[in-house]
Amino acid sequence: MSLASIDRERMLGRIRELGEVGRKDGRLTRLAGSDADRAGRDLLVSWLEGAGLEVKIDRIGNIFGIWTEVPIADEAPVLLGSHIDTVINAGIYDGCYGVIAGLEVIETLKRNGFAPSRPIAVAAFTNEEGVRYAPDMMGSLVHAGGLSVEAALASVGTDGSVLGEELSRIGYAGDVEPGFLRPKAYVELHVEQGPVLEREGLRIGAVETLQGISWQRVTISGVANHAGTTPMSMRSDAGQAAAEVMVFLRQRAMASNIPVVATIGCMAFEPNAINVIPSLASFTVDLRSPDEQRLREEEAALAAFLDALALRDGFGVSVERLARFQPVTFDPAILALVEQAAGRRGLSSRRMTSGAGHDAQMIARIAPSAMIFVPSRDGISHNPKEHTDADDLVAGADILLDVVRDLSA
Amino acid sequence: MSLASIDRERMLGRIRELGEVGRKDGRLTRLAGSDADRAGRDLLVSWLEGAGLEVKIDRIGNIFGIWTEVPIADEAPVLLGSHIDTVINAGIYDGCYGVIAGLEVIETLKRNGFAPSRPIAVAAFTNEEGVRYAPDMMGSLVHAGGLSVEAALASVGTDGSVLGEELSRIGYAGDVEPGFLRPKAYVELHVEQGPVLEREGLRIGAVETLQGISWQRVTISGVANHAGTTPMSMRSDAGQAAAEVMVFLRQRAMASNIPVVATIGCMAFEPNAINVIPSLASFTVDLRSPDEQRLREEEAALAAFLDALALRDGFGVSVERLARFQPVTFDPAILALVEQAAGRRGLSSRRMTSGAGHDAQMIARIAPSAMIFVPSRDGISHNPKEHTDADDLVAGADILLDVVRDLSA
Numbered sequence: 049m050s051l052a053s054i055d056r057e058r059m060l061g062r063i064r065e066l067g068e069v070g071r072k073d074g075r076l077t078r079l080a081g082s083d084a085d086r087a088g089r090d091l092l093v094s095w096l097e098g099a100g101l102e103v104k105i106d107r108i109g110n111i112f113g114i115w116t117e118v119p120i121a122d123e124a125p126v127l128l129g130s131h132i133d134t135v136i137n138a139g140i141y142d143g144c145y146g147v148i149a150g151l152e153v154i155e156t157l158k159r160n161g162f163a164p165s166r167p168i169a170v171a172a173f174t175n176e177e178g179v180r181y182a183p184d185m186m187g188s189l190v191h192a193g194g195l196s197v198e199a200a201l202a203s204v205g206t207d208g209s210v211l212g213e214e215l216s217r218i219g220y221a222g223d224v225e226p227g228f229l230r231p232k233a234y235v236e237l238h239v240e241q242g243p244v245l246e247r248e249g250l251r252i253g254a255v256e257t258l259q260g261i262s263w264q265r266v267t268i269s270g271v272a273n274h275a276g277t278t279p280m281s282m283r284s285d286a287g288q289a290a291a292e293v294m295v296f297l298r299q300r301a302m303a304s305n306i307p308v309v310a311t312i313g314c315m316a317f318e319p320n321a322i323n324v325i326p327s328l329a330s331f332t333v334d335l336r337s338p339d340e341q342r343l344r345e346e347e348a349a350l351a352a353f354l355d356a357l358a359l360r361d362g363f364g365v366s367v368e369r370l371a372r373f374q375p376v377t378f379d380p381a382i383l384a385l386v387e388q389a390a391g392r393r394g395l396s397s398r399r400m401t402s403g404a405g406h407d408a409q410m411i412a413r414i415a416p417s418a419m420i421f422v423p424s425r426d427g428i429s430h431n432p433k434e435h436t437d438a439d440d441l442v443a444g445a446d447i448l449l450d451v452v453r454d455l456s457a
Numbered sequence: 458m459s460l461a462s463i464d465r466e467r468m469l470g471r472i473r474e475l476g477e478v479g480r481k482d483g484r485l486t487r488l489a490g491s492d493a494d495r496a497g498r499d500l501l502v503s504w505l506e507g508a509g510l511e512v513k514i515d516r517i518g519n520i521f522g523i524w525t526e527v528p529i530a531d532e533a534p535v536l537l538g539s540h541i542d543t544v545i546n547a548g549i550y551d552g553c554y555g556v557i558a559g560l561e562v563i564e565t566l567k568r569n570g571f572a573p574s575r576p577i578a579v580a581a582f583t584n585e586e587g588v589r590y591a592p593d594m595m596g597s598l599v600h601a602g603g604l605s606v607e608a609a610l611a612s613v614g615t616d617g618s619v620l621g622e623e624l625s626r627i628g629y630a631g632d633v634e635p636g637f638l639r640p641k642a643y644v645e646l647h648v649e650q651g652p653v654l655e656r657e658g659l660r661i662g663a664v665e666t667l668q669g670i671s672w673q674r675v676t677i678s679g680v681a682n683h684a685g686t687t688p689m690s691m692r693s694d695a696g697q698a699a700a701e702v703m704v705f706l707r708q709r710a711m712a713s714n715i716p717v718v719a720t721i722g723c724m725a726f727e728p729n730a731i732n733v734i735p736s737l738a739s740f741t742v743d744l745r746s747p748d749e750q751r752l753r754e755e756e757a758a759l760a761a762f763l764d765a766l767a768l769r770d771g772f773g774v775s776v777e778r779l780a781r782f783q784p785v786t787f788d789p790a791i792l793a794l795v796e797q798a799a800g801r802r803g804l805s806s807r808r809m810t811s812g813a814g815h816d817a818q819m820i821a822r823i824a825p826s827a828m829i830f831v832p833s834r835d836g837i838s839h840n841p842k843e844h845t846d847a848d849d850l851v852a853g854a855d856i857l858l859d860v861v862r863d864l865s866a
Contacts, residue, residue, distance in 0.1 A: 056710070057697075071478050079857075093502060097522060161778055195651045202458035233757060241495075241683060241686050242683060242685075242686025242687055242688075243682075243686075243687060243688075243691050244686075244688060244691075247691060259685060260556065261685070264732060273836060274650060274651060274742045274812060274813065274836070274838065274839075275718065275720035275722060275745070275812075276651075276668060276670070276718065276743075276745050276811075276812030276813050276814075277652075277653075277812030277836060277838075278647065278651055278654060278718070278811055278812070278836060279649050279651075279652075279716070279718065280707070280710045280711050280717075280718055280719070281711070282651075282652050282653075282656060282836075285707075286722075287703065287721055287722070287724060288703055288704070288707050288721070290700075291699075291700040291701075291704050291707075292704060293719075294696065294697055294699075294700035295697070295701060297703055298689070298694075298697050298700075301689045302689050302690070307688070308689075309684065309685065309687070309688065309689055310689070311694075311731075311732070311733075311734055312696055312697070312700075312735075313696070313726070313730050313731045313732060313733050313735060314726065314729050314730065314731055315696060315724055315725075315726045315729070315735075315738075316724075317723065317724045318723065320723050320724070321722050321723065322542070322672060322720075322722045322723055322741040322743055323720070323722060324722050325722065326719075326721075326722060326724075329724075332731040334685075334731055334732055336685050337682070340620025370731070401682075402682065403661065403683060403685030403686030403687070404685050404686050405685075427682060427683070427691070428685075428688060429683065430683075434458065437741055448462035
């Protein structure tokens, strides 16, 4: 079969066009349920309808564009998708790329006279970013049955608004029951939002896992004392204990053969005075790994280290769990199709892990799923500087095209 | 010579009595130049006059009680002293003990018919604590010629008041020129304000050095990045760099054969978000040592470590010097007298370093000086919990008595 390609200019043009919707004073912001979100949805729906797709909106506002034909209407569809809501002062690729490329793939297949064995659909899931309403990845979570639509619609935003009311207001509180579409397979194309592909000079990531996340807050209490009169050997310095924990976690993560990342992002000392030994250090620990067993080992190692600190130096230690998600493993058969497609097109690729959360992790609960990554310049995302080269955007969409054709042949 | 002793009940009674002056709602506060300071000064002067001493007040408000006789009036005096101003919500010993014990020593010598070869004086120096007016140790610094009396009187307080006006208001802007009394020797008795004597079960500290102090603020800048998508090997984590610096400084200080203390008391991360790698860590470094050469080595080691961090990982590093004082070495001859006195009285003792600043470090600029420490329970000071056992207070005063007798025989 010849290596067809998507319509480069149409896809890039749509990404740029959608990237201007909700831009104000140069800043792009399309929070879920906002007027800017409505404008973005309206534009997307016009494209879906223009492509001859059947458009369905469910009760949580997820938008589906479905290509089906009478003989195959009862088959489980191949679903593509991502989201078009954004963070505040966003880039133009995160989410939008996957939705627009999904539409582009369907249009290309239609134009080329491809006869699918099952429907092919593209979805834009509501409130993936979770900036205005919690939780994030909400629309796909509701679709997968992990959250009731009533609970989701009742979510109160950071601005005091209620999501259900806002969806009604902007005309996207649909009447279709969430989860109506049970896919045969789900494939999400996304920018990496990390530096791995760029640093390694690779074009395509076959995302085989999505990291599990462990968030904890650790508070270590020692004894405040005079920085001048208290010898080193008589100190119970909570700040130094925190520093030991930081170095320990970093060294473990650096030395791990299974990918682990450890981040201490928040830190506070008390009394936080130049000449007083800290009596208290409070910090967050963000541990992530694609391997659940390894994540548990890291958590256990932290707990043991804290216990040893308490025993050795008499520190008080308390740990609060803030969040915990198990890793997601994507479907090996779809990943094999991604790698085969990259090989046929002469595009370098690697298996990799997603460090960030995506709608795919929710849909993976109900269907074989996978993700395809393309490089992000400098690994930057959630930022106006977010950038992926046009050639990489086209390459990713072409791989998606090939995979969808294979899945629906 | 028999081992005379000071009047235990009189001295302890005076410490308690002065400790009630300026107490309000249970909290003791006698800031320099305040009404409470006046009341404390009035009480002290009444005791000095009651002991038959000549009272002199200099222009910065330092109070001197001088025991002299016609034949010895031209000899350089032995000077004892400390301060009677306090911090906010203070204990009753810091400073007051040295002044009251100094008076007690003079009264005891007089009562015992001792005929000194030179005058003996006790001083209460103005504004040692520096809580209301900067700098601290002001009265002794002016006495030693390190600060002009005009500059000191012009100091504006944290409450907007001017020290010179406040001293006039409370009647303690004297007319004697500061520095009028040039001592043969200066001895200051003080509570340790640290845990060393108590932990080692010792009664008397012969203070041979007063630590030098180096205060710096270090700011390390790295790159903020996504905590999930950025592999450990691709991070420029300013928080982790700060932790490395902390552990490095602590290990050096712990391993040093010359006493060094290193304290990181203040710490701030930016952006200080749980899922963002810190782009910036800003912290204070408080280094102290009685050995100037060693203090310089520690400063150099920190600078070299920061340079290496910058070179290895591309961190930006900036260092701001906040304060720097050289160590003070006290007079070996006076220290020998302290140790001999302790030995004669069967009191255990050790040579030690003062971690805090004292008037003695200023007077050491113009005369052979030394300090005597007695234990502080749990090392606590600048706090209502400040406590020294009565037996230790008496023991310290008796050692002061012996040393003064030796210096003025």
